[in-house]
Amino acid sequence: MNVTKEFDTIAAISTPPGEGAISIVRLSGDDAVKIANSVFVSSHNLEEVASHTINYGHIKDPKREQVLDEVMVSVMRAPRTFTREDIVEINCHGGMVVTNQVLQLLLREGARIAEPGEFTKRAFLNGRMDLSQAEAVMDLIRAKTDKAMHVALNQLDGNLSTLIRSLRQEILETLAQVEVNIDYPEYDDVEEMTSQLLKEKAFEVKERVSYLLRTAQQGKILREGLATAIIGQPNVGKSSLLNYLLKEDKAIVTEIAGTTRDVIEEFVNVRGVPLKLIDTAGIRETDDIVEKIGVERSRKALQEADFILLLLDQSKPLSQADIDLIKATDGLTRLIILNKMDLDSQLDREALFEHVAADDVLEISVLGSQGVDELEDKIADLFFDGNVQEKDATYVSNIRHIGLLEQVELALDEVVNGIEMEMPVDLVQIDMTRAWDMLGEIVGDSVQDELITQLFSQFCLGK
Numbered sequence: 184m185n186v187t188k189e190f191d192t193i194a195a196i197s198t199p200p201g202e203g204a205i206s207i208v209r210l211s212g213d214d215a216v217k218i219a220n221s222v223f224v225s226s227h228n229l230e231e232v233a234s235h236t237i238n239y240g241h242i243k244d245p246k247r248e249q250v251l252d253e254v255m256v257s258v259m260r261a262p263r264t265f266t267r268e269d270i271v272e273i274n275c276h277g278g279m280v281v282t283n284q285v286l287q288l289l290l291r292e293g294a295r296i297a298e299p300g301e302f303t304k305r306a307f308l309n310g311r312m313d314l315s316q317a318e319a320v321m322d323l324i325r326a327k328t329d330k331a332m333h334v335a336l337n338q339l340d341g342n343l344s345t346l347i348r349s350l351r352q353e354i355l356e357t358l359a360q361v362e363v364n365i366d367y368p369e370y371d372d373v374e375e376m377t378s379q380l381l382k383e384k385a386f387e388v389k390e391r392v393s394y395l396l397r398t399a400q401q402g403k404i405l406r407e408g409l410a411t412a413i414i415g416q417p418n419v420g421k422s423s424l425l426n427y428l429l430k431e432d433k434a435i436v437t438e439i440a441g442t443t444r445d446v447i448e449e450f451v452n453v454r455g456v457p458l459k460l461i462d463t464a465g466i467r468e469t470d471d472i473v474e475k476i477g478v479e480r481s482r483k484a485l486q487e488a489d490f491i492l493l494l495l496d497q498s499k500p501l502s503q504a505d506i507d508l509i510k511a512t513d514g515l516t517r518l519i520i521l522n523k524m525d526l527d528s529q530l531d532r533e534a535l536f537e538h539v540a541a542d543d544v545l546e547i548s549v550l551g552s553q554g555v556d557e558l559e560d561k562i563a564d565l566f567f568d569g570n571v572q573e574k575d576a577t578y579v580s581n582i583r584h585i586g587l588l589e590q591v592e593l594a595l596d597e598v599v600n601g602i603e604m605e606m607p608v609d610l611v612q613i614d615m616t617r618a619w620d621m622l623g624e625i626v627g628d629s630v631q632d633e634l635i636t637q638l639f640s641q642f643c644l645g646k
């Protein structure tokens with residue numbers, strides 16, 4: 184780790200902007216206590232209070248003899264703190280004006296405004312957590328469902344780190360053994376033995392990396408939500424379905440075809456699967472300029488979606504336009520939904536099954552709340568393979584981690600191939616070492632300064 188450590192004292196407002204009951208201004212660094220004390224008026228002297236205490240008093244601008252706020256101030260002495268530095272947290276009354284003035288005062292007294300994520304960055308640089316744990320802090324804040332939260336918490340606990348470290352350790356031991364064999368060849372067939380060892384280990388580690396990558400698809404969905412486009416012709420009930428799943432009247436529903444003009448996105452949790460639901464304008468030929476743009480956006484949403492709910496109105500005959508949409512979504516992950524089952528059927532099922540598998544078709548009535556439970560079951564089944572998820576399973580959900588693991592997989596493949604092609608051991612060693620390096624990047628044992636800077640800059644201010 185060669186990111187230069189800075190020990191100046193940083194300050195930021197760590198609570199969300201706006202009105203609240205309390206807001207917290209946080210300081211971290213060597214001078215945190217001194218700076219806070221210089222603006223704190225109280226019977227407690229912060230430089231003398233016991234660590235991990237909270238202390239009542241007032242914040243006062245020493246130059247202007249003006250009291251800014253009545254506060255509670257926590258003092259936490261290094262190293263048993265979040266950043267492993269001295270931390271002071273000033274609990275202000277939760278208004279933006281007062282809180283900002285307190286912050287300004289601290290900056291005047293010698294603190295520097297923190298960059299986004301800088302507190303967590305210090306926790307990382309000071310060795311309190313590794314990179315994947317620091318990334319989990321952000322995931323935790325952004326988690327949109329229980330499951331996503333569990334994945335993040337699990338990663339914050341260091342479970343992914345432990346797994347990655349054990350893989351690294353195994354590679355390292357193998358590489359060490361290879362060195363020993365090369366330096367002290369006791370047997371004639373040492374070359375052969377060494378190759379076999381490398382091949383076996385590369386294979387073993389690769390299996391485990393591949394397994395982790397298989398969890399990634401689900402992990403990514405848990406984190407970002409599954410982009411799910413509701414498409415179909417005008418008036419089939421797309422917006423009605425969105426509202427039903429959301430349990431909220433979000434989108435406008437009318438009996439007029441062409442009601443939805445723009446793409447509407449909403450996040451909804453369906454049996455633990457986080458869906459980013461996208462309601463679209465009904466797709467049809469039209470001369471209306473606004474509707475035309477809407478239809479174009481619908482087609483774009485269709486292309487970008489991970490998952491498609493194609494709605495048909497079963498109270499109408501199957502039209503060429505329906506068939507066109509069925510064809511356009513062929514090969515994509517989709518469900519065909521026949522809506523308006525409360526009405527008499529006009530849709531020829533046999534004609535439909537010429538184009539789609541019966542298994543992919545579901546009959547519902549949004550208005551009559553029929554079949555929607557089955558729809559939710561089906562969505563959950565599709566994404567969790569019908570298995571009950573282990574609550575504590577370790578997922579890889581971070582795109583950076585996924586990219587690195589894919590490279591590790593490739594490097595390990597090269598090891599296996601290299602040996603099968605009887606390449607010299609020292610060349611194969613290079614690939615094995617590369618796999619070790621890239622695993623290190625996940626936990627941050629070997630990363631570039633720029634990457635660290637870039638990663639933490641995505642954090643919230645004050646975190």
Ligand SMILES: Nc1nc2c(c(=O)[nH]1)N(C=O)[C@@H](CNc1ccc(C(=O)N[C@@H](CCC(=O)O)C(=O)O)cc1)CN2
Binds near residue numbers: 264311
């Ligand atoms: N007011 C406040 N609430 C907060 C935080 C914070 O910084 N301030 N956190 C920030 O995100 C989270 C809590 N995370 C924390 C993690 C570690 C330590 C800490 O002091 N760790 C010490 C051990 C402390 C002990 O055992 O007594 C250490 O690791 O050495 C503190 C907070 C959520 N709530």
Ligand SMILES: Nc1nc2c(ncn2[C@@H]2O[C@H](COP(=O)(O)OP(=O)(O)OP(=O)(O)O)[C@@H](O)[C@H]2O)c(=O)[nH]1
Binds near residue numbers: 424465
């Ligand atoms: N009978 C019946 N009517 C329904 C059902 N679902 C929706 N509708 C009605 O169908 C009409 C159109 O519904 P919307 O949800 O606006 O349809 P849409 O697909 O979003 O239409 P556009 O936005 O115009 O593309 C409304 O009058 C709904 O009340 C259903 O299951 N049964």
Ligand SMILES: [Mg+2]
Binds near residue numbers: 422435443
């Ligand atoms: Mg609509």
